[in-house]
Amino acid sequence: MKIALLGYGKMGKVIERIALERGHEIVLRKSSSNSFDGLSSADVAIDFSVPSVAVENITTCLNQGVPVISGTTGWLEKYNDVVALCQSQNGAFLYGSNFSLGVNLFFELNTYLAKLMARFSSVYKVSMEEIHHTQKLDSPSGTAISLANGIIENSAYAGWIEGKPADTKAASDEIVIEAKRIENVPGTHSVFYQSDVDYIEIKHVAHNREGFALGAVLAAEWIQGKKGVFSMKDVLNLKA
Structure with missing residues (x-):
């Protein structure tokens, strides 16, 4: 699986290590200093950025037809807009306030x-x-x-x-x-x-960031081939 990392801070680096250990490839490491070049080749994007750019990151993914996993918090006043965009684009989007x-x-x-x-x-x-x-x-x-x-x-x-x-x-x-x-x-x-x-x-x-990062990678693996708006309840089959 080819993964675009949107946000390459401490969490992004832990996600990268776990993804590589699970046999995946990183095709984009997006930070504030580089562009979205490489996103179109990704099978999925994982966004652990900052609130000020999260909506732009998610929107760009959905507009390019790339499924996106978001663990960035602090932007949820725009959540309904993102859901509407995902539905209009027949895309795939999963938000989690915590992936552990x-x-x-x-x-x-x-x-x-x-x-x-x-x-x-x-x-x-x-x-x-x-x-x-x-x-x-x-x-x-x-x-x-x-x-x-x-x-x-x-x-x-x-x-x-x-x-x-x-x-x-x-x-x-x-x-x-x-x-x-x-x-x-x-x-x-x-x-x-x-x-x-x-x-x-x-x-x-x-105890550390490992559990959050592993959950995000598992969500990225799970969302392959799916369309719609999801949560970790879907990934972990916790819905009643």
Whole structure:
């Protein structure tokens, strides 16, 4: 499989190594200093760039008929536009706020727990914490937002707000997400259900970028020959 890497930072380099180990070929390493030359020869593109260029990268791929996997977060206000373009071009697009197998299982656990706890909303208040490396550009993380949305869709919560639970004047139907930036932390996400007498916590801790990169390559392998808009639920067959 011929792969175009859109974004050649730390994640791009890990994806490259794993892709080569799995027998694939890299035909484009796109950074801010070079063009899209080579994209048309790719079987798939993997975008781990930055929010300011992600939509341009994805749009260029779809317009050239190249399936695209995107793990860049912080651009989702344009998500519906990208979906519409993918459909109009009869293309293939897969977005994931996190490509880790463990995180995607964590998403399912989070949804299941939210459904259980919805009956006890008068007893337990939800809050969240996410910790990432200091180079991460968006806050809170896309993974944290996905977790919050999983709770909102299965409870009486109406939205989320960023801040510290002790200091934030959140409405009763808002989930407070505290975002921390600490050197050399790949990603930690915690969900808390707090009452006056106890609390329940679920947590996912990433040790390195390997799991994210492998998931992105697996998604690129999976999307071959497919048309439509997908997620990691499709790749991992987690849809009910």
